[in-house]
Amino acid sequence: MLFLICKRIGLGLITLFIVSLITFIGVEVLPGDACTAYLEREAFGAQLEACIKRLGLDIPSYERYISWAYNAIQGNFGYSLSGQMPITEVLGPRVKNSLILASAAIIIGIPTALILGIITALWRDKFPDIIISTIAIFSMTIPEFISATLLILVVAIWLEWLPGIVIVSTDATFLELLPNIILPVIAIAMIMTAHMARMVRSSVIQVMASDYVQMAILKGVPYWKMVFKHVLPNALLPAINVVALTIAWLLGGVVVTEVVFNYPGLGRLVIESISNRDLPVVQALAIILASIYVSINLIADLMTLMLNPRLKSMQIRK
Amino acid sequence: MEINKEDKKNIINKISEVLITMASKPSGFIGLAILIFHVILAISSPWFVPYDYKAINPSLMLQAPSADFWFGTDSLGRDVFTRTALGGRTALVVTFFGSLIALLWGGLLGIFCGLVGGKIDDVVMRIVDAFLSIPWILAMLLIVSLLGTTTEVLIPALGFFYGKGIVRVARAATHDVIAKDYILSAKARGHNNLSIIWNEILPNVRDAILVEGAMRWSWMLLGFSSLSFLGFGVSPPTPDWGLMISNARGLMSFAWWAVIAPIVGLSSLIIGINLTADAFAKALGIDRSTKAPV
Numbered sequence: 246m247l248f249l250i251c252k253r254i255g256l257g258l259i260t261l262f263i264v265s266l267i268t269f270i271g272v273e274v275l276p277g278d279a280c281t282a283y284l285e286r287e288a289f290g291a292q293l294e295a296c297i298k299r300l301g302l303d304i305p306s307y308e309r310y311i312s313w314a315y316n317a318i319q320g321n322f323g324y325s326l327s328g329q330m331p332i333t334e335v336l337g338p339r340v341k342n343s344l345i346l347a348s349a350a351i352i353i354g355i356p357t358a359l360i361l362g363i364i365t366a367l368w369r370d371k372f373p374d375i376i377i378s379t380i381a382i383f384s385m386t387i388p389e390f391i392s393a394t395l396l397i398l399v400v401a402i403w404l405e406w407l408p409g410i411v412i413v414s415t416d417a418t419f420l421e422l423l424p425n426i427i428l429p430v431i432a433i434a435m436i437m438t439a440h441m442a443r444m445v446r447s448s449v450i451q452v453m454a455s456d457y458v459q460m461a462i463l464k465g466v467p468y469w470k471m472v473f474k475h476v477l478p479n480a481l482l483p484a485i486n487v488v489a490l491t492i493a494w495l496l497g498g499v500v501v502t503e504v505v506f507n508y509p510g511l512g513r514l515v516i517e518s519i520s521n522r523d524l525p526v527v528q529a530l531a532i533i534l535a536s537i538y539v540s541i542n543l544i545a546d547l548m549t550l551m552l553n554p555r556l557k558s559m560q561i562r563k
Numbered sequence: 564m565e566i567n568k569e570d571k572k573n574i575i576n577k578i579s580e581v582l583i584t585m586a587s588k589p590s591g592f593i594g595l596a597i598l599i600f601h602v603i604l605a606i607s608s609p610w611f612v613p614y615d616y617k618a619i620n621p622s623l624m625l626q627a628p629s630a631d632f633w634f635g636t637d638s639l640g641r642d643v644f645t646r647t648a649l650g651g652r653t654a655l656v657v658t659f660f661g662s663l664i665a666l667l668w669g670g671l672l673g674i675f676c677g678l679v680g681g682k683i684d685d686v687v688m689r690i691v692d693a694f695l696s697i698p699w700i701l702a703m704l705l706i707v708s709l710l711g712t713t714t715e716v717l718i719p720a721l722g723f724f725y726g727k728g729i730v731r732v733a734r735a736a737t738h739d740v741i742a743k744d745y746i747l748s749a750k751a752r753g754h755n756n757l758s759i760i761w762n763e764i765l766p767n768v769r770d771a772i773l774v775e776g777a778m779r780w781s782w783m784l785l786g787f788s789s790l791s792f793l794g795f796g797v798s799p800p801t802p803d804w805g806l807m808i809s810n811a812r813g814l815m816s817f818a819w820w821a822v823i824a825p826i827v828g829l830s831s832l833i834i835g836i837n838l839t840a841d842a843f844a845k846a847l848g849i850d851r852s853t854k855a856p857v
Contacts, residue, residue: 256689263693271705386837387830388785390792390805394812394822402816496698501789505812516793519704531701538696 253546257539261532265317268531269310272524313528322529325518332529335514340533343510346426347499350433351492358438359481362445366480367472369450378446381439389498393432393505400428410507429506433499440491444484452480482552489545496534584846585839591846594838601832605652614642616649617800628820635820637811646802647824651832653797654804657717658783664722665729665783666776673733673772674764677741678756688734694727699786707795717796721787725779732775736768770847777840784833804829 316323322332361381365374384392400406408425452458453476461471503512511530518526585591620640628635634643676684694702702724710716740746741764749763790796791805799806804825811821 256692259689260693260696263690264697267693267697382837383834386781386785386833388788388792388805388833390789390808391826391830394808394815395826398815398819398822402819496700500698500700501793504793515701515704519701519708519795522708527701527705531697534698534701535693535696538698542696 249550250547253543257543260539261536264535265314265532266310268528269313272528273306317529317532322532323525325523325526332526335526336511336529336533339509339511339514342508343499343503343512346429346433346503346508346510349426349430350437353430354434354437354441355488357434358441359445361438361442363449363472363477365442366446366449366453369446374446377442381442384435385439385443389432389436389501390505392435393429393502396428396432397505425506426508429502429508432502432506436498437492441484441488444487444491445480448484449476449480452476455479482549485548485552486542486545489541492541496538581843581846585842588842588845590838591842594835594840594842597831597835598839601651601655601835604648605655608648608652612642612645612648614645616641616645616802627818634824635818637807637821638814638818643807643821643824646807647804647828649802650804650807650825650828653714653801654784654787654791654829654832657714657721658780658787660718661721661725661783661787662776662780664719665726665779666772667726668722669726669729669775670733670768670772673730673735674737674760674768676730677734677737678760678764684734687730691727691730694724699724700789703786703790704793704795707790712790712796712798714797717787717790721783725783725786729772729775729779733768733772736771737764740764740767771849774840774844774847774849777836777843781833781836781840784829784836788829 313323320333322336324330325332325335361377365377368374397410401408401410407427458471458475461475466475499510500512500515502508503510504516507513511534514526515530517523518530582595586595618641620636623632623636623640624638626632626636626640632642632644634647637643637646672687676687703720706720707716710720746759746763749759754762787796788803788805791803792809794806794809796805797803799810807825808822808829811818811825815822
C-alpha cells in the first residue's frame with residue numbers, strides 16, 4: 246500500500262519534470278528571448294548585451310534550466326518582464342482569486358451533481374431524468390463563453406439582478422468580490438455539475454443492474470436502505486477518478502470564463518501574459534497549472550485506493 | 564478476423580447499417596439532421612447570402628432585425644445573417660481535418676505502444692501524460708501566438724493536441740485485444756508486426772478509435788471557437804462565430820441580435836456533432852458515459 250502511494254507520487258513528479266522540460270524547450274525554441282521582448286525596438290548593441298548579462302541568457306541553456314528548476318522548486322520563478330515584479334508577487338493574488346472561484350464552484354457543484362445524478366439514475370427514462378439529462382447535455386456541450394455570455398445577457402442586462410462584469414482590483418477582499426462572483430461561479434458550476442451528474446447517473450445505473458443489488462431486492466431489503474447502503478458506496482467509488490479528471494479538464498474552461506467576466510484570476514493572467522509575450526510568467530503558469538492537474542489526479546487516485554477494500558487486499562496479496 | 568475481399572464489400576453495408584441504427588433513435592436523428600444541415604449550409608452559403616460579409620456601412624450600424632436585414636446588423640453595419648451563414652465554414656473545415664489528424668497519429672501511436680509494451684511504452688505514456696497535464700488552452704495559445712493563426716497552423720496544432728487522449732484509448736483497446744488467441748496464432752503463423760496490426764488489431768480496435776475521434780470533433784470545435792473568441796483564432800474580417808460573439812458582446816445591451824445569431828449557429832453545430840457522436844458510439848456498442856472528457 247505504502248509502496249503504491251509512493252509510486253503514484255513518483256509518477257506525478259516525473260510528469261511534472263517532463264512538463265517543465267517541455268515548457269522550457271518550447272520557450273527556448275521560440276524566436277526571440279526575454280531580452281528582445283523586453284527591450285523591443287532598442288534590442289541591439291550595448292543595451293541588449295547588458296540585458297543578456299543581467300538575465301543570464303549567455304549561460305548554456307541546460308545550466309539555465311537547472312538553475313531555473315532549482316529556484317522554481319523553492320517557489321521562486323524569477324521576474325516578470327512587463328511589470329518587473331517577482332512572479333510570485335504577480336501570481337499570489339491571482340491564485341487566491343482563482344481558488345475562491347474554483348472552490349465556490351466545487352462546493353456548489355459536487356453536492357448538486359450527486360443529487361441530480363442519483364435522481365436521474367433512480368428515475369431512469371422517466372420525466373425527471375429526461376428533463377435533467379437534456380439540460381445537462383445542453384450545458385455540457387455549449388462552450389463556456391456562450392453560456393457565460395447568455396448568463397450576462399439574461400441575468401445582468403435583461404433582468405438587472407446581478408453585476409455582469411467583475412470590476413474589482415486584483416487584491417480585493419472576499420466580501421468585495423461577493424456580489425461580482427455569483428455569475429462566474431454559476432457559469433463554471435453549471436458545466437461541472439452537468440459532467441459529474443452524468444457520470445454519477447451511469448455509475449448508479451450500472452450498480453443497480455448488478456447481481457448483488459438484484460439479490461438485495463429479492464431478499465426484500467427496503468428500497469431506500471438498499472440505495473444508501475449498497476448502491477451509493479459502490480457507485481460513487483469509480484466516479485471519484487472521473488470527477489477529478491473532469492475538474493482538471495475544466496481548468497481550460499475556467500480561463501475562458503474568467504476572461505468573459507473580466508475576473509482577476511489565473512485564467513486572465515494566462516491570456517495577458519501570452520499577449521504580452523511575458524515568457525517567464527507563461528513558464529511559471531504552465532508549471533503551476535500542471536501541478537494542480539497532477540495533484541488533483543493524485544488525490545483522486547489515493548482516495549480510490551483508500552476507499553476500495555478490494556484494491557487494498559489485492560495489493561497485500563501481491 | 565482477417566479482412567478479406569468479401570468483408571470489404573460489406574463495409575458499405577456496415578456503414579449504412581450503422582447510419583440507420585443511429586437515425587432510428589430520436590437523439591441520433593436530430594444530431595444527424597443538424598449536422599447535415601450545417602454541412603449543406605457551409606457548402607452552399609456563399610451562393611445565397613444577400614450581402615458582402617466584409618462590406619462596412621456606418622450608416623447602417625446596429626440595425627434591429629428587419630425585412631432587409633433578417634438578423635439585423637452589427638456595430639460596423641455588416642449584415643448579421645450573411646456573417647452567421649458563412650461563420651461555420653472555417654470552423655467545420657479546420658476541426659474536421661484536425662480530428663482526422665488526431666485520429667491518425669493518436670490511433671497509430673496507441674496501437675504501437677499497446678503492441679510493443681515494455682520500456683518504449685512506459686516512456687511514451689509518460690510523455691503523453693505530461694502533455695495531458697498542460698491545460699489545452701495554454702498550449703494552444705502558445706502555439707498560435709508564435710506560429711500565427713492561419714488554417715495551416717491551426718489544423719495540425721489542434722490535431723496534435725486533441726490526439727494525445729486518443730493514444731490512451733487506442734492503447735487500452737489494443738491491450739484488450741492482444742492477449743486473444745487469434746493474435747497468438749497470427750504470431751505463430753509467422754506474421755510480422757505490421758501485418759498483425761493491419762489484419763488483426765486494427766479491425767478490432769477501429770470502432771473504439773473512431774468513436775473517440777467523433778467525440779474529439781465536438782471538443783475541438785469548442786476549443787477552436789474558444790480560441791477565436793479570445794482573439795487567437797481566425798483573424799478578422801473572416802466571418803467566424805466565436806469572433807462574432809466576442810465582437811458583439813460589448814454592445815449586447817443595445818444589440819442582442821448580433822450576439823444571439825452566432826450563438827445559435829455555434830451551439831446548434833456543437834450539439835449536433837455531440838448527439839451524432841453519442842449515437843455513433845451507441846450504434847457501435849461502446850459506452851462512453853463513464854469516461855472523463857480528456
